[in-house]
Amino acid sequence: MAANQALVAKLYRGVIEDVINGVREAFLDEGIDEAVLLELKQNWENKLQSSKAIDPVTDPAEASLQNKLQQSQQTSSAANATNATSQPAASSQAKQPATTPTPATTTAAGGATAAVAATATTPAVRMVPVQITVPPQPGVTGHTAAKSITVHVPAHALQGGAAGAQLQTILSSPAVTAALSLPVEMATTVLQQHINNALQTTAGRSQSRADNGGVTQLDGPGDSSDDEDDVDDDDDDDVEEEDDHDDEEIDADNDENADEEPLNSEDDVTDDDPSVLFETDNVVVCQYDKITRSRNRWKFHLKDGIMNINGRDYVFQKANGDAEW
Amino acid sequence: MAYQLYRNTTLGNTLQETLDELIQFGQITPQLALKVLVHFDRTMNNSLALKVKNRLTFKAGKLNTYRFCDNVWTFLLSDVEFRDVSELCKGETVKIVACDGKAVPPTKDD
Secondary structure, three states, X not given: OHHHHHHHHHHHHHHHHHHHHHHHHHHHHOOOOHHHHHHHHHHHHHHHHHHOOOOOOOOHHHHHHHXXXXXXXXXXXXXXXXXXXXXXXHHHXXXXXXXXXXXXXXXXXXXXXXXXXXXXXXXXXXXXXXXXEEOXXXXXXXXXXXXXXXXXXXXXXXXXXXXXXXXHHHHXXXXXXXXXXXXXXXXXHHHHHHHHHHOHHHHHHHHHXXXXXXXXXXXXXXXXXXXXXXXXXXXXHHHHHHHHHHHHHHXXXXXXXXXXXXXXXXXXXXXXXXXXXXXXXXXXXXXXXXEEEEOOEEEEEEEEEEEEEOOEEXXXXXXXXXXXO | OOOOHHHHOHHHHHHHHHHHHHHHOOOOOHHHHHHHHHHHHHHHHHHHHHHOOOEEEEEEEEEEEEEEEOOEEEEEEEEEXXXXXXXXXXXXXXXXXXXXXXXXXXXXXX
């Protein structure tokens, strides 16, 4: 509405002139220098100019861009409020693909050092002590009593799924079986080394999950058992299995619903809060001739209005409109 | 007495900001600032009544909320299209604040 904007600019100039001239006498009466009045005029005009309300809308694309900017500004305050809560939920969901079982590949020894470094230098990776009890082996000298070897494995390896299966595979490999017959200290070292090497493919995963552990989880009870209940003790094996089972269920759920809005996005919150309800940047200030309603159909007969729509000002002598409630 | 509601427009707000600054720097008194605003009210009411001659129509997708209080209507509309002859402008949400147009005939003596 370029014509209207030219009208607005002209009208505003007239009003400014009129006001300045009209109050000149009042300024003189109070003994205030004319320069102050001119400063008032200058500053007023400058502020009006920088408001961009009377800048012509040059092209429709820009107008729609303006429109979008406006919208994003409007929603930004609401978004800020929800950001804090939706962020952890979103990030935990983003991590979900990492927990989906990946083919457990036994990579070459070349990559092994990297894995060891990762587990060694990243305290964020939660290592869980696992006690392996070796029954007495009568055939082997000096090993008449049961002995227990404690190794540390990443917590996620104790979960079900590929990682758990992988750990099982590792522990039943001939190298490990052989190592079990060594003296406790040596067996521990060898086993640890072996596990570290074999699990290196999952080190990255556990690291990314561990990062997530630093964020307060607000989307309900834990969707991963990484951070708790991972003591592989015979006593609470049942409990653990149950836990793991639940966790897997939740994981599966999340995977299914990965496309949906994360929890706490507040997409279900209606904007019925009256204080927020009348908040908008597009404002029409006017007078009414007649407001009528039949059933839910409203008709507006307005006059002498100034509108600010998408940052631009418009004026009207009369405006008629309708809307349904 | 003219309506003060036009103070809540771009022109009115920028004037008030300017006056506030002058008051803060001690260049004018609040009383003088008020005189300026009263003058602005009168000028704005008259200018709109006498100098603006255009008509426009609008259509809203929905009237979300209405309120009638102290003779002032407040509406919140969504998906509003304003038409000025052939030109169009749209607003996602629009608030209309309207005073009674019959209660105060604009003063012609300015």
